[in-house]
Amino acid sequence: MAVIFALSTALAFGIGDFLGGFAAKRVPALVVSLLSQAAALFVFGFVALFVRDELPGGAVLAWGVAAGLALGLGHLYYYRGLSLGQMGIVATDTAVWSALVPVAAGLLLGERPSLLALWGIGTVIVALGLVSRSDGQGGGDTQFTRRVGISAWRASQPGRLEGILAGVGYGLFFIGLDQTGTGNPLWPQLAAVAGSLVVLGLAALVVRPPLRTGFAQWPLLVAIGVIQATGFVTFILATQTGLLSIVAVLAALSPLPTMILARLVLAQRLTRIQLLGVVMALVGIALVTVA
Numbered sequence: 001m002a003v004i005f006a007l008s009t010a011l012a013f014g015i016g017d018f019l020g021g022f023a024a025k026r027v028p029a030l031v032v033s034l035l036s037q038a039a040a041l042f043v044f045g046f047v048a049l050f051v052r053d054e055l056p057g058g059a060v061l062a063w064g065v066a067a068g069l070a071l072g073l074g075h076l077y078y079y080r081g082l083s084l085g086q087m088g089i090v091a092t093d094t095a096v097w098s099a100l101v102p103v104a105a106g107l108l109l110g111e112r113p114s115l116l117a118l119w120g121i122g123t124v125i126v127a128l129g130l131v132s133r134s135d136g137q138g139g140g141d142t143q144f145t146r147r148v149g150i151s152a153w154r155a156s157q158p159g160r161l162e163g164i165l166a167g168v169g170y171g172l173f174f175i176g177l178d179q180t181g182t183g184n185p186l187w188p189q190l191a192a193v194a195g196s197l198v199v200l201g202l203a204a205l206v207v208r209p210p211l212r213t214g215f216a217q218w219p220l221l222v223a224i225g226v227i228q229a230t231g232f233v234t235f236i237l238a239t240q241t242g243l244l245s246i247v248a249v250l251a252a253l254s255p256l257p258t259m260i261l262a263r264l265v266l267a268q269r270l271t272r273i274q275l276l277g278v279v280m281a282l283v284g285i286a287l288v289t290v291a
Contacts, residue, residue: 002242003288005234006250012231014257018265019224021258027217028209029079032224034200035211039218040225041193048186056187060180064188067176068195074098074169075196076203081162090163091255095128097167099252102174106245113245120287121249123280128252130277174248177232178239185236192232246288256281 016036023032055061074094081090103121113121173192180188204211231251238247259274 002238002247003250005238006242006247007253008234009231009238009247009251010253011257012227012234013251013254015261016224016228016231017254018258018261019220019227023217023220023224024079027221030076030200030203030207031209031211032221033075033079034197034204034209035215035218036221036225036228037193037197037200038225039222040229041190041197043222043226044186044190044193044229048190051184051186056181056183060183060188061191063176063179064191065195067173067180067188068192068197069199070169070172070176071192072196072199072203074166074173075200076166077162077169078166081159081166084159084162090159090166092129093160093163094167094170095252095255096125097164098170098174099125099128099167099249101168101171102178102248103245105171105175106243106248109244111243111245113243117243117246117288120284121246123284123287124249124253127277127280127284128255130273130280170252171248174235174251175244177236178244178247180236181240185233185240188236189229189232193229249284250288253281 020029020032020036023036078090078094081094084090099121177188177192235247235251238251256278259278263269
């Protein structure tokens with residue numbers, strides 16, 4: 001069941017990212033994130049009114065809020081990276097690091113996946129990089145190897161530092177949700193959405209984006225918020241029944257459904273590299289499932 005829940009998370013995040021990118025063509029990305037998360041908080045808060053379970057302890061809610069803060073920072077860095085650099089390369093960095101950070105955390109916390117599962121994890125991580133790239137997006141600045149310091153690297157690779165920081169933020173989000181325990185996933189999910197809204201709200205106060213432009217797109221933004229929040233719930237359910245080091249890698253496959261939807265809805269062609277990534281992702285999933 002953990003694999004099914006983790007893949008459901010990737011599907012939800014992938015659909016949400018596709019719809020978010022579609023909405024961002026009309027509305028600033030920060031407005032999309034802020035209003036969709038606000039919609040998710042409202043909808044799931046309404047659902048919580050009819051849930052008779054007792055509220056979890058303060059530690060569970062604290063981990064949920066911490067996860068949400070990391071999620072909000074991940075959103076900010078991700079959208080900034082996309083605006084500065086090549087989208088395929090930035091998405092690659094984000095996807096890979098959002099998988100690597102939880103894998104490292106899981107191993108440090110004592111998780112010991114089987115050798116076959118480790119092969120599957122490695123295959124999926126490589127597939128993430130291939131799926132998020134396109135022909136001609138390679139290499140970067142050949143002088144990079146002769147430079148030192150983050151500032152020089154950032155100047156030569158615009159958007160890549162933000163992509164890595166976004167991936168770290170999303171990875172920390174996965175770790176935080178994993179620490180919320182085995183109770184009702186609705187409460188930590190609500191706390192996470194609230195935490196992300198704190199970060200996004202503060203950013204909106206500084207940037208002051210045109211919020212009114214988002215209200216005209218409210219049905220789409222509500223759908224994005226609910227779909228992504230559903231992904232939070234399935235991720236918590238996945239970590240309750242499986243290893244974080246495996247679940248987080250499968251959940252990080254969200255670029256795959258995003259790419260497929262772009263092909264089906266927007267008629268965007270898949271490159272040979274991306275098709276190879278799709279095949280490798282399926283192989284990696286099979287290895288993890290068998291293990």
